[in-house]
Amino acid sequence: MTLLSVRDLNIRFTTGDGDVHAVNNVSFDLSAGQKVALVGESGSGKSQIALSIMGLLAKNAIVSGQVMFNGNNLLAASNDELNQIRAQKIAMIFQDPMSALNPYMKVGRQLSEIVELHEGLSRRDARIRAIEVMEAVQIPDAKRRLDAYPHEFSGGMRQRIVIAMALICRPQIILADEPTTALDVTVQAQIMHLLDDIQRDMDTAVLLITHDLGVVAGFCEDVMVLYGGRMMEKSKVGALFKSPSHPYTRGLLRAVPNIHDQTGQLHAIPGSPPNQMNAPTACPFAPRCNDVIDTCWQTLPELTGEDTQRACIQPVEALS
Amino acid sequence: MTQPVLEVDNLHVAFPSRQGRKYPWSPMNAVRALNGVSFDLTKGQTLGIVGESGCGKSTLIRAIAGLNKPTQGSVKLNGADVDYDNRRDVLNLRKSIQMIFQDPVASLNPRMTIRDIVAEPLTAFRTDLNNTTRLEKVRNMLDRVGIAERNFNRYPHEFSGGQCQRIGIARALVVEPSILLCDEPVSALDVSIQAQVVNLLQELQRDMDLSLIFVAHDLGVVRHISDDILVLYMGSMMEKAAGKTLVSAPQHPYTQALLSAVPVPDPNVQVQSQVLEGDLPSPLNLPVGCVFESRCPKRASICTTEKPVSQDIKQSQVACHFAAN
Numbered sequence: 001m002t003l004l005s006v007r008d009l010n011i012r013f014t015t016g017d018g019d020v021h022a023v024n025n026v027s028f029d030l031s032a033g034q035k036v037a038l039v040g041e042s043g044s045g046k047s048q049i050a051l052s053i054m055g056l057l058a059k060n061a062i063v064s065g066q067v068m069f070n071g072n073n074l075l076a077a078s079n080d081e082l083n084q085i086r087a088q089k090i091a092m093i094f095q096d097p098m099s100a101l102n103p104y105m106k107v108g109r110q111l112s113e114i115v116e117l118h119e120g121l122s123r124r125d126a127r128i129r130a131i132e133v134m135e136a137v138q139i140p141d142a143k144r145r146l147d148a149y150p151h152e153f154s155g156g157m158r159q160r161i162v163i164a165m166a167l168i169c170r171p172q173i174i175l176a177d178e179p180t181t182a183l184d185v186t187v188q189a190q191i192m193h194l195l196d197d198i199q200r201d202m203d204t205a206v207l208l209i210t211h212d213l214g215v216v217a218g219f220c221e222d223v224m225v226l227y228g229g230r231m232m233e234k235s236k237v238g239a240l241f242k243s244p245s246h247p248y249t250r251g252l253l254r255a256v257p258n259i260h261d262q263t264g265q266l267h268a269i270p271g272s273p274p275n276q277m278n279a280p281t282a283c284p285f286a287p288r289c290n291d292v293i294d295t296c297w298q299t300l301p302e303l304t305g306e307d308t309q310r311a312c313i314q315p316v317e318a319l320s
Numbered sequence: 321m322t323q324p325v326l327e328v329d330n331l332h333v334a335f336p337s338r339q340g341r342k343y344p345w346s347p348m349n350a351v352r353a354l355n356g357v358s359f360d361l362t363k364g365q366t367l368g369i370v371g372e373s374g375c376g377k378s379t380l381i382r383a384i385a386g387l388n389k390p391t392q393g394s395v396k397l398n399g400a401d402v403d404y405d406n407r408r409d410v411l412n413l414r415k416s417i418q419m420i421f422q423d424p425v426a427s428l429n430p431r432m433t434i435r436d437i438v439a440e441p442l443t444a445f446r447t448d449l450n451n452t453t454r455l456e457k458v459r460n461m462l463d464r465v466g467i468a469e470r471n472f473n474r475y476p477h478e479f480s481g482g483q484c485q486r487i488g489i490a491r492a493l494v495v496e497p498s499i500l501l502c503d504e505p506v507s508a509l510d511v512s513i514q515a516q517v518v519n520l521l522q523e524l525q526r527d528m529d530l531s532l533i534f535v536a537h538d539l540g541v542v543r544h545i546s547d548d549i550l551v552l553y554m555g556s557m558m559e560k561a562a563g564k565t566l567v568s569a570p571q572h573p574y575t576q577a578l579l580s581a582v583p584v585p586d587p588n589v590q591v592q593s594q595v596l597e598g599d600l601p602s603p604l605n606l607p608v609g610c611v612f613e614s615r616c617p618k619r620a621s622i623c624t625t626e627k628p629v630s631q632d633i634k635q636s637q638v639a640c641h642f643a644a645n
Contacts, residue, residue, distance in 0.1 A: 041510035155373070184372040184537060189581035189593040211511065214583025237587045255515040256585050257544035259567055265522070266544065268515035272480050
């Protein structure tokens with residue numbers, strides 16, 4: 001069952017220097033219980049997609065397209081309508097747990113506030129719920145820690161609280177924006193493990209936004225690769241890692257040093273990320289692509305294919 | 321065997337802290353950031369240092385560079401002791417030891433053009449050069465890291481993160497040091513750019529016969545660039561071994577846990593990550609025994625009472641009572 005359906009999403013930001021085309025014609029579906037990764041480098045527009053779903057884009061953003069959830073287009077919804085959906089139906093986990101929490105409020109209050117507001121629970125019931133959800137994310141001694149401030153927690157524990165905040169209303173969809181990027185590998189393993197458990201228990205759909213392909217391989221079933229605000233490849237995780245079909249995905253996979261397999265030089269992708277000041281008219285990856293041909297500079301490749309969808313005008317066999 | 325370029329012996333660093341004192345007039349407490357780290361660095365080799373945040377990675381290389389003073393222990397450069405209290409010694413040290421930093425943009429002065437940024441170390445350390453030769457050196461160095469000459473009059477904000485890191489590398493290497501200290505040089509960069517910078521560092525290392533100390537939390541990158549890897553935990557050395565040995569046959573339980581937590585970019589590999597329970601000890605009040613005791617899956621009573629000494633097991637140096645079995 002499709003929960004969320006994004007169609008032709010375009011996000012532009014007006015700036016003094018002209019419009020920045022952050023996201024261009026992105027479409028995807030998210031079904032109940034599905035774990036989808038959105039992979040891309042900084043500036044590829046992955047966080048902006050999540051923010052647009054939540055209605056949290058910056059004021060200078062111009063959005064077009066559709067984000068359908070339960071028959072409503074979230075992009076056209078009013079703030080009141082969105083408030084009925086945020087936290088209760090769709091929740092977000094932010095990258096930096098320290099700036100996602102209010103430093104002046106005890107964490108227990110930050111948690112219980114959500115259920116008081118959205119579910120009309122009394123202070124006492126909300127407090128009980130906050131303890132339950134803190135125990136669910138394995139914060140030891142939850143009852144006492146309820147009255148602690150964010151700065152009294154370690155980074156990993158803070159991220160658990162941010163996850164608890166996202167879970168407290170049992171949402172159908174969790175948008176996790178780089179949930180472990182700020183954490184050490186040992187803590188990252190704990191958090192991903194936890195997220196996996198909870199996801200299975202509650203049958204939540206998770207959109208995991210990350211740049212770490214290792215995390216994607218361990219957690220997700222489907223993966224979407226973004227570059228320059230455009231979808232480059234959309235496929236099953238297994239297929240993508242086994243035989244990446246887009247030159248960018250190939251480059252990305254080759255650029256990651258594998259700890260167990262060390263052979264010679266790293267394969268860097270030459271050049272730097274694209275300038276998104278103009279609406280794309282050609283493949284944004286063309287300037288850095290090894291397999292570029294003349295037509296790449298003139299046509300904008302569309303996402304095509306069945307199981308594995310790719311936006312590249314050349315057939316897979318023609319790639320180096 | 322040839323003499324190592326750098327010998328670090330039993331290095332300790334402690335920072336004074338007001339925390340945890342009974343009265344305001346009580347003596348300062350000590351945050352013991354680094355406790356007895358020793359290693360040798362051979363010419364042209366790379367030593368990787370890994371560990372979680374707060375383990376003392378940055379403190380270690382900042383101490384070597386003289387940016388924070390060691391409280392105990394010695395550092396020898398080309399066989400000669402470095403006296404960190406002697407200003408002249410420290411200045412001399414910086415001709416042979418240079419450093420690149422984690423945040424490429426923040427480590428460059430925003431009000432200087434990149435030509436001036438790269439020329440500054442030469443103005444400070446190579447007073448024998450005249451203007452023309454100095455600028456010639458700057459041009460060669462920037463060219464070497466791949467910055468085009470038409471950009472020399474630009475300011476750091478006009479460059480991307482990857483380019484800024486290249487400029488940082490040029491600034492460090494323009495005085496032709498023998499050792500380059502790298503403090504998380506690629507962790508702020510995207511994967512595709514990260515690979516470019518790592519490759520550049522390796523090329524320059526080969527060409528200039530540099531020794532590198534490479535600090536990072538990404539084990540994949542460290543494994544790729546390093547000959548030897550040193551694992552730190554709470555300021556103490558847990559294990560040191562050749563990169564290959566350390567990854568394929570980790571001896572210390574902490575190294576094993578750390579490696580098992582690294583996500584593998586291959587969905588067919590079922591990673592059984594070993595989740596560490598327990599809390600980190602406070603650096604204000606380090607345990608008498610092993611620092612890893614509180615989280616160690618193999619802990620026993622000896623671990624709380626006796627500090628393990630580093631011993632040679634197979635090809636690794638391991639500080640653990642149970643490493644042998």
